[in-house]
Amino acid sequence: MSSTAFAGPTGLNESANFPLRVVDGLTLPPEYRKALRPGEEWKDEMGRPRQLPRYFYEIPSWDSAMKIELATHFLLWEFIQVDVREAAPLRTFPRYVPCAITLLAVCLERFREAVGSMVHISANGGYRSPSHRFSKNATLHAWGTAANIYRIGETYLDNRGAIERFSLIARETLPGIWTRPYGAPTGYAEDHLHLDLGYVLSVPRDVKS
């Protein structure tokens, strides 16, 4: 891979205890750039331009994703489960995930403490690229700052009561978090709890620009 990786003064990656290297998406091979669209503008549902992430963690293998902790109770693999609707190059390793994913993990860890039980992110419900067939209108999932939670402990979030109850806990626990209201129309959710941090771009400290 000829992509640009960033190293700190010690020659290590961004953080000495974090095993993934950071890559500039603009230096990735064309098939990845086409799928990830690093740094490009993408309009949200209101027509406002949003800038897509440019810097990504490179995940070398599924095995590593199964081992790397982003937070005490969240492993990296939970954030990168995508199905056949994801662009083909992004379904095989190495995989790329926006650097802001670590912020989402920290928020979910705090949410987990508040609910006191396992929080399950659904397939296609963590990071998915702008080329994923489900991605539209600058979905926050393409920034790595959104999670669809389908189950908490033994409770499936597929009804108004469960979704609204845990949505309230999320908003009380995580300042600035946004949750989709319960319902069927576009912009609502009726079979999961969607929460996101907004359009956060994470630029690693060793990046020059």
Added chain:
Amino acid sequence: MAKTENPTATRERALQAQIERIETESGAKAIGVALHDAETDFELHYKADRWFHAASTIKVPILLGVFAAIDRGDLLPHSRVHVRNRFLSVVEGVPFRVESGRDSNSAVHNAIGKMMRVDELAYHMITTSSNLATNLLLSVVGTDAINKTLKELDVDDGIDLKRGVEDELAFEKGINNMVTADGLLRILVLLSEGKAFSPALSRRMMDILHGQEFNQGIPARLPKAARVAHKTGEISTVAHDAGVVYLPKRKPYGLVVLSEWDPAGSGRSRTIATISHTIYEFLTQEPVDE
């Protein structure tokens, strides 16, 4: 000199009469039967171009469409699909769910939120008739793509695929998947002859059909040595079975039995089993010279 009838035609008339009698005695509103015997090339078409609500027999054309996507390289058997119980009706895109209580298969419902492989979903769609698996596969492949496949394989006549299953709003509006006995038979013959995409892919589809767990119809009164690759279908007003019957030391025969009933009608499986048994005896007994 008196004109003598072709013996095959005589036998066919006799079989037609037997099926007509079974239909009358069963109380069914209508029965359609299509048969093709690869051993003798004998065929029977009894109301075989009559349209019936497809019920779950539509899953056979959907299976064909899924394997067409595999053949094209759009999917792999181990491609993963997000198991989500939320679908859009063909009527105004209204969301609906597959009731877990109406699906005999809990494996797919238990995977909600996770992912399952395409071949796993195809297996559940056929062997236990999982409606959730069916709609998931349909949402990945698409109705238009499946209809295109049927047309390309020249098996679209007698198959009218319009939507997924359990789309109650569509049902209320009369938008239903429909099939004829001849239509389903054409697909089964294609599969059993190894002509659907490739012999290997055809065999994989037949293997899935061989895993059928609902065996009260065509197989019920056949000898133990018979193996049947088939798909049943039943809603309140129809009961169907469509399959290929393999018997020792002879080529297989394809058989489709479609039936329509009053909602309170009984004896549906028994009727299909009786027709299947009648055809089995017909095909395996030596013709008697009169």
